[in-house]
Amino acid sequence: MFLSELIPVRDAFRILDENQRSTETETLNLLYAHKRVLAEDLKARFDSPPFDRSAMDGYAVRAEDTFGSSPENPSRFTVTDSIGAGDVSDVDVDRGEAVKIATGAPIPRGADAVVMEEYTVSSGSEISVVRPVFPGENVSPAGEDFRAGDTVLSKGTLLRPAEIAMAASAGYSQLRVYKKPSVKVIITGNELMEPSADLEPGKIPNSNLYTLKALVESAGGDAEVSHAPDDMDIIVDEIRGAVKEHDMVITTGGTAVSRGDVVVDAVDSLGDVLFHGVAMRPGKPVAFGIVEGKPVFMLSGYPVAAMVQFDVLARYYLLRMQHLDYSHRTVKRRCLGKVASGPGRTEYVRANADNGTVKPVQSRGSGIIRSMVESNAYIVIDENLEGIAEGEECEVLLFDSMTL
Amino acid sequence: MFLSELIPVRDAFRILDENQRSTETETLNLLYAHKRVLAEDLKARFDSPPFDRSAMDGYAVRAEDTFGSSPENPSRFTVTDSIGAGDVSDVDVDRGEAVKIATGAPIPRGADAVVMEEYTVSSGSEISVVRPVFPGENVSPAGEDFRAGDTVLSKGTLLRPAEIAMAASAGYSQLRVYKKPSVKVIITGNELMEPSADLEPGKIPNSNLYTLKALVESAGGDAEVSHAPDDMDIIVDEIRGAVKEHDMVITTGGTAVSRGDVVVDAVDSLGDVLFHGVAMRPGKPVAFGIVEGKPVFMLSGYPVAAMVQFDVLARYYLLRMQHLDYSHRTVKRRCLGKVASGPGRTEYVRANADNGTVKPVQSRGSGIIRSMVESNAYIVIDENLEGIAEGEECEVLLFDSMTL
Numbered sequence: 001m002f003l004s005e006l007i008p009v010r011d012a013f014r015i016l017d018e019n020q021r022s023t024e025t026e027t028l029n030l031l032y033a034h035k036r037v038l039a040e041d042l043k044a045r046f047d048s049p050p051f052d053r054s055a056m057d058g059y060a061v062r063a064e065d066t067f068g069s070s071p072e073n074p075s076r077f078t079v080t081d082s083i084g085a086g087d088v089s090d091v092d093v094d095r096g097e098a099v100k101i102a103t104g105a106p107i108p109r110g111a112d113a114v115v116m117e118e119y120t121v122s123s124g125s126e127i128s129v130v131r132p133v134f135p136g137e138n139v140s141p142a143g144e145d146f147r148a149g150d151t152v153l154s155k156g157t158l159l160r161p162a163e164i165a166m167a168a169s170a171g172y173s174q175l176r177v178y179k180k181p182s183v184k185v186i187i188t189g190n191e192l193m194e195p196s197a198d199l200e201p202g203k204i205p206n207s208n209l210y211t212l213k214a215l216v217e218s219a220g221g222d223a224e225v226s227h228a229p230d231d232m233d234i235i236v237d238e239i240r241g242a243v244k245e246h247d248m249v250i251t252t253g254g255t256a257v258s259r260g261d262v263v264v265d266a267v268d269s270l271g272d273v274l275f276h277g278v279a280m281r282p283g284k285p286v287a288f289g290i291v292e293g294k295p296v297f298m299l300s301g302y303p304v305a306a307m308v309q310f311d312v313l314a315r316y317y318l319l320r321m322q323h324l325d326y327s328h329r330t331v332k333r334r335c336l337g338k339v340a341s342g343p344g345r346t347e348y349v350r351a352n353a354d355n356g357t358v359k360p361v362q363s364r365g366s367g368i369i370r371s372m373v374e375s376n377a378y379i380v381i382d383e384n385l386e387g388i389a390e391g392e393e394c395e396v397l398l399f400d401s402m403t404l
Numbered sequence: 405m406f407l408s409e410l411i412p413v414r415d416a417f418r419i420l421d422e423n424q425r426s427t428e429t430e431t432l433n434l435l436y437a438h439k440r441v442l443a444e445d446l447k448a449r450f451d452s453p454p455f456d457r458s459a460m461d462g463y464a465v466r467a468e469d470t471f472g473s474s475p476e477n478p479s480r481f482t483v484t485d486s487i488g489a490g491d492v493s494d495v496d497v498d499r500g501e502a503v504k505i506a507t508g509a510p511i512p513r514g515a516d517a518v519v520m521e522e523y524t525v526s527s528g529s530e531i532s533v534v535r536p537v538f539p540g541e542n543v544s545p546a547g548e549d550f551r552a553g554d555t556v557l558s559k560g561t562l563l564r565p566a567e568i569a570m571a572a573s574a575g576y577s578q579l580r581v582y583k584k585p586s587v588k589v590i591i592t593g594n595e596l597m598e599p600s601a602d603l604e605p606g607k608i609p610n611s612n613l614y615t616l617k618a619l620v621e622s623a624g625g626d627a628e629v630s631h632a633p634d635d636m637d638i639i640v641d642e643i644r645g646a647v648k649e650h651d652m653v654i655t656t657g658g659t660a661v662s663r664g665d666v667v668v669d670a671v672d673s674l675g676d677v678l679f680h681g682v683a684m685r686p687g688k689p690v691a692f693g694i695v696e697g698k699p700v701f702m703l704s705g706y707p708v709a710a711m712v713q714f715d716v717l718a719r720y721y722l723l724r725m726q727h728l729d730y731s732h733r734t735v736k737r738r739c740l741g742k743v744a745s746g747p748g749r750t751e752y753v754r755a756n757a758d759n760g761t762v763k764p765v766q767s768r769g770s771g772i773i774r775s776m777v778e779s780n781a782y783i784v785i786d787e788n789l790e791g792i793a794e795g796e797e798c799e800v801l802l803f804d805s806m807t808l
Contacts, residue, residue, distance in 0.1 A: 030599070030614045031613075031614060031617055031629070034617070034618035034621055034622070045600075045601045045603075046603055048608075048771075048773070049608060049771060050603055050607075050608060051605075051606070053608075053771075055771075083606075084594060084634075085593055085594050085595040085634065086593070086594030086595035086596070086606055086607055087594070087606055088605045088606040103705070104593070104595045104608070104705065105595070105606065106605070106606050140769070140771050144769065144771060144772065145771055145772050145773055145774055146774060152774070152777075153777070159618075160618070160622075160803075161615050161618040161619045161622060161711065161776075162615075162711065162773065162776035162777045162779070163777055164611075164614045164615050164617075164618045165611045165612075165614070165615040165707050165711065165773050165776065166611075166773050166774070166776075166777050167599075167614075168599045168609050168610065168611035168613075168614045168615070169599070169608075169609055169611045169707065169773050170599075170609075171599050171600060171601055171603070171609060172599055173598055173599040173600060173614075189489055189490070189508070190488060190489050190490030190491070191489040191490035191508045191509070192490070194577055195434070195571075195572045195573070195574075195575050195576055195577040196449075196575060196577060197449045197575055199449075199450055199454055199575070201455075201492045201510070202455070202487075202490055202491055202492040202509065202510050203454075203490055204452075204453060204454060204457075204508070204573075205572050205573055205574075205575060206572065207568075207569045207570075207572035207573045208569075209435075209572075210434045210435060210568045210569070210571075210572045210577075211565050211566075211568050211569040211572070213435055213438070213568075214438035214563075214564070214565040214568045215565045217438055218438070218564075218565060225435070230488075230489065301507070301508065303569050303573070307565065307566065307569065331759040332759065355735040355736065365544070365548065367452075367453060367457075367459075367544050367548060367549055368548065368549050369452075369549055369566065369569050369570050369573050370549055370550060370556070370570070372566035372569065372570075373556075373557070373566045373567055373570050375566070399564075400804050400805070401804070
């Protein structure tokens with residue numbers, strides 16, 4: 001089964017969007033929520049800080065009692081209590097009174113400022129203050145960061161360390177998040193064997209097995225990997241089993257147009273092949289289908305083609321599967337070389353970008369893994385362009401922008 | 405114990421560099437090596453590809469036998485064998501002979517090109533070729549990607565998916581890598597309690613526990629977290645136990661200059677405090693020491709200060725601990741606002757950067773977690789500058805550039 005017309009990349013994305021599946025939710029302890037996506041709007045359970053807090057170690061006072069204070073003319077206070085961090089005090093601070101207070105402790109009633117310890121002189125139960133404070137000085141007011149009921153994080157937010165801090169501060173130690181997509185990776189090819197020093201004649205190392213696992217992880221998924229021979233019945237069985245237990249299936253090998261197309265035929269027999277062949281380079285012989293409601297990406301056996309197909313299509317889908325508002329966001333860079341490109345296909349040129357420029361990597365064959373090792377970005381050349389002149393601005397997709 | 409002079413940020417980095425510790429090596433299956441750092445130079449165990457491979461499904465022939473072929477004047481060949489992927493053939497391809505060959509299969513002796521299947525017409529054991537091929541056409545020559553003995557990956561390389569592919573292709577399913585740093589995180593503060601809807605009076609949620617775990621993970625470490633009260637004996641015991649079992653210790657709380665400084669005193673009693681107080685904002689009250697040969701970072705209790713101190717100092721150290729050639733690499737962006745800054749301290753201004761510009765985040769208090777949620781970068785203002793004018797270029801440290 002081969003859809004003989006290559007479809008443009010934009011049509012491939014449209015088909016992916018129309019068939020986007022998403023993961024369910026689960027409740028996780030906040031300790032394990034890093035890099036997950038929030039599945040609920042989070043409303044603060046209290047003000048933050050929850051009370052007027054002292055921002056310094058010192059003495060809580062009524063600010064007006066310190067007005068005019070100086071080393072020559074200090075104001076005097078009676079110390080009536082002491083509040084450590086985590087403690088509370090019942091005393092009211094009246095005129096001429098002070099309460100010793102630690103950083104983070106709640107300001108006692110009546111007080112409206114904190115005099116830093118170094119601007120006081122202590123003698124017994126009395127202190128002298130040698131410098132005035134203004135009302136509110138050294139006080140973090142309740143609700144300064146957020147108010148009870150505020151939506152502090154929205155559904156769909158990726159939880160970086162700062163968002164983890166925010167969730168905890170808002171009173172949550174458990175969060176409703178989206179599950180990590182579980183991905184079954186099936187590497188096909190009789191010519192593949194486990195990497196070792198002893199290659200059998202005609203065999204090559206199975207690099208895709210390891211690469212696809214890492215690629216799936218870099219996009220927030222969990223991968224289970226296996227190797228299948230180029231045998232229609234076995235591959236049908238593998239895919240039939242995989243769609244029962246996983247959210248997504250990725251295969252490599254057996255998609256080339258003129259070959260047996262064993263994988264594409266297998267998917268066609270089990271479900272629907274929605275595209276086969278995309279006008280992109282490298283990576284043209286890529287297919288996508290749905291089996292039992294689950295997405296199946298059929299990538300090339302060539303390592304570089306498989307990586308590019310993953311990055312362009314499967315990664316996009318996998319990130320969106322986690323309810324992230326992801327799309328490939330390119331940046332502009334000045335191209336340090338001339339890049340030829342045929343019209344009618346989108347080129348993903350392996351390249352090395354810095355803050356202002358991008359340099360295409362020389363070797364462009366689908367077998368040249370070195371070219372990916374040397375790259376940190378793709379130059380994306382639209383199907384309507386005929387290459388890029390040296391010094392011209394071009395669109396660049398940074399690898400760093402494509403991971404969680 | 406307080407080193408009363410704040411040291412410049414560059415001196416803090418110098419002290420960290422002089423006291424840099426590194427993790428040991430371990431051997432890992434390549435399946436688990438993603439984001440690890442390679443601890444050996446990797447030499448290819450064979451050529452890649454290991455033999456001249458067919459790049460297409462078709463027929464292996466001697467190219468000169470096809471010269472002049474056309475649909476009107478096809479050249480005829482006797483098919484003497486068939487080679488599937490993973491197979492080998494013993495036949496020699498003589499003049500007028502062809503061997504059916506699959507993509508990825510080794511080119512048989514005598515042949516030097518592959519005619520694509522679609523340019524042939526088959527009848528019984530004979531084929532007609534309707535188009536000439538040049539010598540080497542549709543053949544991936546042995547060693548095209550790399551040669552046996554080539555150093556394909558160097559010690560110290562971060563293993564992204566492409567490097568995983570390279571290691572497998574070079575014949576390795578096991579790699580010598582550096583261990584992940586094991587980090588003990590000790591959060592101090594009597595005022596902290598587990599986040600929940602029911603805050604006790606005077607208490608605040610312990611957000612640092614969760615945040616520091618995520619921060620350590622984002623820098624490639626494994627974190628074990630605990631909460632300790634502001635009690636000298638307990639903290640001394642915790643740190644003494646932690647340095648026996650972990651590669652690094654991070655504390656939060658108890659570093660403020662005028663407070664009990666319980667953590668800094670504890671480290672001082674167990675080992676050496678090498679700095680306490682850095683001329684940076686936010687994050688001035690940060691300390692670093694060595695206990696039993698292990699690094700101890702003492703961060704603030706304030707969540708934002710702790711995050712900035714982690715990013716600037718502990719993250720730098722933790723990434724280098726894994727033998728990565730890491731330093732904070734800033735990029736230039738045009739600043740969309742005016743930023744005030746006092747000379748004599750390095751400012752890390754929370755900010756939101758895009759490809760060309762950076763916008764400082766408004767709220768700058770150390771308690772305002774929201775400000776970190778709104779940020780994806782720091783504007784770094786050198787201690788010799790007095791702020792940035794609107795529209796001026798400034799140095800920006802992108803969060804994305806600081807993670808594995």
